[in-house]
Amino acid sequence: MNKLLSFPRPSAPLRGADLPLLISLNVLLEECNVTRAAARLHVSQPALSAQLSRLRVLFGDPLLVPAESGRGLAPSPFALKLHRRLQPALAALTTALRPKNEDFEPAHAARTFNVVANSTGAAAVLPGLTRHVQAYGNRQLRLTLSEPEESELACRLERGDVDLCFGAACMLPPGLLSMELMTTPYVLVQRKGHARGCAAVTLDEYASLDHVNVSRDSSLHGALDEQLYRLGHSRHTAMAVRDFSAVGAIVAAGDLVCTVPAFLAASMPPSVDLAELAFPFLSYTLCMAWHPGADDDPGLAWLRAQVLASTQGSPKASAGSRTG
Structure with missing residues (x-):
């Protein structure tokens, strides 16, 4: 050299x-x-x-x-x-x-907001957020959605390439400001007419079923299995997928079942049933996160308020859950 x-x-x-x-x-x-x-x-x-x-x-x-x-x-x-x-x-x-907060006028501003979310976060946030944004009648306010790439996400937020990200708390990069949007239990998705019926699933029955595991790296083993081990049980996973988008079609075609956050129930096809879990289990917490350098950006402050309003009804409902 x-x-x-x-x-x-x-x-x-x-x-x-x-x-x-x-x-x-x-x-x-x-x-x-x-x-x-x-x-x-x-x-x-x-x-x-x-x-x-x-x-x-x-x-x-x-x-x-x-x-x-x-x-x-x-x-x-x-x-x-x-x-x-x-x-x-x-x-x-x-x-x-940056201009002061009062300088952002959502009815007249021209801005494209870039958000990052996996299919779970997108399904939970975007339908309601879209309704709130469109209610202003401003066609110059637009949203783009991209998949999270963990190795790049922190840098993209710092550079301002990404405005907000949505995901499970454990998946967020360190050093961000964040706010919990919702916490929901898991439920079991199964085909209509499944042999086990529609009653709530006991722990022993849950362990005896054939499962689809959802993992960002398509792993057959995940956080749900860790929780089962702590309860003294294990399960058989027959298939692993990267996200929940195909889960409804997969379980509707056979006897496999899948454990999903309850807020995804509305996006499941009519060919499946949902069953509650009759034992203590994990819950899914969805968070919104942004870079500290963008905390007082007037446009992003407005967008965060729209997210909170669309998921909880009032921005004040989660003011105490903000962390950094």
């Missing part, structure tokens, strides 16, 4: 004209790749390379160095420390430049 050039530390503070370079530096240190960073900043790669050269002179440090793995770049030790100080400073600047 080539020996890195020595960079003397700067003796003068940054000039005002150099401050925009800090935004480029933040993105460069997040991506550790000039090509990807240039795409995010909407500048050419040569232009960003020139900015990186200027930053190296300003800070007297290489900032990005060859990674120890031999593939790609990594922040220098100095850059890591600088990045930790730079991120809150840029977030504070962004907050200072």
